Amino acid sequence: MTNNNNNDKKKTTFKFNFYWVYGAIFMLILAFQFFGSGDLASRNLSKNEFTKILEKNDIKYVLVKNNVAQVFLTEDALKKDDYKKQVNSPFYREGSPLFTYRFGDTQNFEKDVKATKEKLNLSVDIQYMDPTSFMDTILNFLPIILLIGVWLYFMRRMSGAGGSGGPGGQIFNIGKSKAKLFDKDTKVKTTFENVAGLEGAKEEVQEIVDFLKNPKKYTSLGGKIPKGALLVGPPGTGKTLLAKAVAGEADVPFFSLSGSDFVEMFVGVGASRVRDLFKQAQQKSPSIIFIDEIDAIGRARGKNSMTGGNDERENTLNQLLTEMDGFGTDTNVIVLAATNRADVLDSALMRAGRFDRQIYVDLPNIVEREEIFKVHIKSLKLASDVNIKFLAQQTPGFSGADIANMCNEAALIAARNNKKAIHHQDFLDAVDRIVGGLEKKNKVITPKEKETIAFHEAGHATVSWMLEHAAPLVKVTIVPRGQSLGAAWYLPAERMIVQTDQMLDEMCATLGGRAAEKIIFNKISTGALNDLEKVTKQARAMVTIYGLNEEVGNITYYDSSGNDAFVKPYSEETAKRIDIEITKMIEEQYKRALDLLTLHKEKLTTLAQLLLEKEVIFKDDLEKIFGKRPFEKEEEEIKDQKNNTTTTKEEATVEE
CATH class of the missing domain: 3.40.50.300 (P-loop containing nucleotide triphosphate hydrolases)
Structure with a gap:
């Protein structure tokens, strides 16, 4: 409390000084106006202008000081239209000189005035003041001196040299390094x-x-x-x-x-x-x-x-x-x-x-992600069920900063649920939170929309389960998160290169949601927007970047330097062919997804009903409905044959 009070006092003092300085400047200007030797309304005359006014007999008297004549007009002259502009000026005050005239030599000035006075019989009087003293000079320049002093004061405060409490800055050290x-x-x-x-x-x-x-x-x-x-x-x-x-x-x-x-x-x-x-x-x-x-x-x-x-x-x-x-x-x-x-x-x-x-410095691979997890969990209180290796598999494409954020998010989720330690599920929830967004439990969804979402996500899960190169499923949910109404989570393989059939399988699995809607309801919805965007980008990349389309050929229109951002590097005819091939590729994979889901329509319906009931299902639930993935069975049979062959050889060696 004491420190806050002191800070408030400092701020108040600075604010008071700030307005006090401006008030002092304003008062000095007023004093200079009303009590100074000159007047702000007076205008400097040329020699011809002074002679004309003198010849009109409008001058009452002239006050000479330091080769400057202050011209005072008669009362009748002040009423003339020629001088109304000066007289009506807000800076003019009664009894002050209306004009000033700067002359060179005093004797010549007196001689000229005297000659005109005698010639026209004028009643002009010339009066003299003592030359300006040193103190008068200082008083004349006092406003300028004060303004310069105030400017230096604030510049010093801005540069940090005006005492503590002033705003920091680098006005005088602006060319110095900030390292x-x-x-x-x-x-x-x-x-x-x-x-x-x-x-x-x-x-x-x-x-x-x-x-x-x-x-x-x-x-x-x-x-x-x-x-x-x-x-x-x-x-x-x-x-x-x-x-x-x-x-x-x-x-x-x-x-x-x-x-x-x-x-x-x-x-x-x-x-x-x-x-x-x-x-x-x-x-x-x-x-x-x-x-x-x-x-x-x-x-x-x-x-x-x-x-x-x-x-x-x-x-x-x-x-x-x-x-x-x-x-x-x-x-x-x-x-x-x-x-x-x-x-x-x-x-x-x-x-x-x-x-x-x-x-x-590239994004970490699965081994490096596991090492990064081990660094960030040192300060966390973990439960015994946390599987770091699985978490590393579950976070492809995560950077080190993303993993640090995920660990922190898992700790916050565990604390929100009043847990004594962070469990494995908290980390999975953190992944969902980071990738999918905040769970929206109160979002209003009609039963018909919920059913459509369930079949859409079940379609993704079914097609990916049946395809060899599609990423294996981990979890399917119809709980809204962020902008999505449902999501399917996969465990993608980290490949250094990707072949054509692998990309086509991924496209087919992505289109499985829309295909399921078509088969079950004979209608399609706007829910597949993100899926369509993804497959369109993939198809365009296959045709125009990676050269994976036979019709377009082994050619790429990709420029790594980025210089072709506003230039189309192919003709209109080639553009039409590219559009045709992209459409053809996407439609082929959509038909493939339709065929797969038609073949497994009963299992698709069973999965969707289970999803409506539980809202979240995992890989084990899919194995109960579909059994093991077809190509996984083949891999196990090949392994068994190899093991049997190795065992037979060992037995034969023992008999020999």
Whole structure:
């Protein structure tokens, strides 16, 4: 409570000072207006204008001070239309000079006025004031001095030099680097032990750390320290985590910052920060610089540039290129960078000598996912039924960040259900929550809609069960989650390459839901939108990217550089053929699904009724209805034959 009160007092004091300063400025302006020697409404006259007013006999008297004549008009003259604009000004006050006239030599001014006065018989009087003293000069410039002082005051507060409590900023240090320095005084706890999986990437990065620790091991053989390493990979795969491990393992200063830290609204700031960053790193060499999300400044130059040659981002990139491998840069500074958009980086940045190594950090495979799970469950209280190996199988395509989120979500689900430990089912519920979305138990679904959903999901399950290359089923549910009204969960095989029949089986299983609706109700619904989108993308990829269609041929229209985003790389005739082949492929798999479900219509109905009753069914329920998958029986028979053959040979050897 005391700290909060103190903070409130600080905020109140600052706010009070803020308005007090502005109030003081306003009062000074008023004082200058009403009590100053001049008037804000007075206008400066040229020599001809002054002579004309003098000849009209409109001037009552002239007050001379420091070669400046303040012109006071007669009462009759003030009523004339020629001077109404000045008199009606909100800044004019009665008895003040309406005009001022700056002349050069005082004697010539007196001579001219006297000659005109005698010629036209005027009654103009010339009065003199003492020359301005030093104090008068200060008073005249006091408002400007105060304004400059207030401006400096706020600039100092913005730069953090105006005392605690002021808003932080970098106005005076804007060209300085924003990198955070990690050294022996700021020990990082993350090490390579905290990085599970990523064995290839770890090996590359560990070698850089080893080079900094034991340089003679490499330099004795003539090797040179690598200039940089670029970590490339999808989001959440552990690129920044690897950099943290390097900071924790290396006994050298580690500078960490983001690519956006170089970007500022002022011209030249980015390049200045790059220079300052490398200057600091060179002073503490050997050292490491880590730039996260380097694509913020490293995009290819000259592409989609709308600002011309003086592009601030390009200037920053040019300075970075010079610092990394320019003329005479021979320092023990290694640059680590991370990005998930390596395709947009400038080719000069990617060349050897700047980033000597490109380390691809891919999504973890099943073995690496199991290792990642073991890291993240160390702090969790688990029940004895948790099967980490099965969870690794159940999470294909999950990144390390996804797995960490899943473990945390499982702990939250267990706590929500008042459990003393986290059970295996909590992890499965966490997968459902992350992939499918939040369970919507209160969503209103009519009995007819529920029946349609049940047969749709049963159709997916039935077709996938009968096809050899379709992913084996784990669970089917008609409980709404997120935007889906039902879902079927599979255990996909992690293949390095995919063959044509495997992709066709997956397409057929995906169309099983719509085929089941057609067979049972002789109607189709909008519930298959996601399925149709998926199979259309698959079919288009088979025809236009992978060259898996005989009619179109062994050709691909895929450009990995991404330069054909707005260009169609084939003719209209080829486009028609592609559309025909995509439609033909999808319709063939749809007919195949219809044939399979027609053949097993009774079992499909039994499965759908069980799903309506239980709402969630598992692989064991499908085995009770369908028996074992046909090709699994064949595999078991082949294994039995091999085992029998091996046993017969062993018996024959024993008899001999």
